[in-house]
Amino acid sequence: MIGTSLCKWAISYFAVAIVWLLLAEVLVVAGFGFPNHDFGGPDTLVIVHMVSIGWLSTVLCGALFQFVPVLAARPLYAERWTLPALALLTLGLTILLAGFLTLGGHFNGSPRLLPVGASLLIAGFALVVANLGMTLWSARPLPGPARASSQPGWAASASRRHSAACSLWCCPEPLSARNGRTCWYRAFRSTPLPGLVDG
Structure with missing residues (x-):
């Protein structure tokens, strides 16, 4: 500061x-x-x-x-x-x-x-x-x-935001179209990570 x-x-x-x-x-x-x-x-x-x-x-x-x-x-x-x-x-x-x-x-x-x-x-x-x-x-x-960074739920909230952003990047199709399957193979593709979603 x-x-x-x-x-x-x-x-x-x-x-x-x-x-x-x-x-x-x-x-x-x-x-x-x-x-x-x-x-x-x-x-x-x-x-x-x-x-x-x-x-x-x-x-x-x-x-x-x-x-x-x-x-x-x-x-x-x-x-x-x-x-x-x-x-x-x-x-x-x-x-x-x-x-x-x-x-x-x-x-x-x-x-x-x-x-x-x-x-x-x-x-x-x-x-x-x-x-x-x-x-x-x-x-x-x-x-x-x-x-x-000192609030009790901060780490869990950051983890949820990270999971949501990775989910959108790895599997851009909506959850309803996935039918319960996960798209882990897309995690290693070479496209850049799009903007993160704060949620």
């Missing part, structure tokens, strides 16, 4: 996520983790958590810090929380990975590394969720785009 300030720390989330992804790729290329090691072993868990938390979750948080203010047409509830949340996520993941490396015998650390890292990750994600939730809560009543 015009006039909505975007989060200045979102790019930092994207940069940190790329670093985690590149580190995971370097480790996989170097032969660390699966398939050279056990699928459920600590080495593989390092790679899995680098990709799932370090890359995917961090990118998702950064994207949400960009999209939620636009969707709600107001700035983040507390933009000052975004950098501490990123620090908690990064530190928590680093400590968690050190715990997995300790389990694998690559690092001489305390067995308390895993719960400490997990606690920091939970705190970081809680800060992200609280910031986004309070942003949406303070924007009540939500503007058009946010209200439409």
Whole structure:
């Protein structure tokens, strides 16, 4: 929305996520983790958590810090929380990975590394969720785009519109002329999709 300030720390989330992804790729290329090691072993868990938390979750948080203010047409509830949340996520993941490396015998650390890292990750994600939730809560009543996607029947309504449009495209003859048969073979024809019917 015009006039909505975007989060200045979102790019930092994207940069940190790329670093985690590149580190995971370097480790996989170097032969660390699966398939050279056990699928459920600590080495593989390092790679899995680098990709799932370090890359995917961090990118998702950064994207949400960009999209939620636009969707709600107001700035983040507390933009000052975004950098501490990123620090908690990064530190928590680093400590968690050190715990997995300790389990694998690559690092001489305390067995308390895993719960400490997990606690920091939970705190970081809680800060992200609280910031986004309070942003949406303070924007009540939500503007058009946010209200439409948060209503309970929105997904079912969109599904019905999609089904009706596909039905018209796949089988343009009226339902009464079909005699109960479906025309699935027409779904793959190369003609462009005509205008969608809102219903």
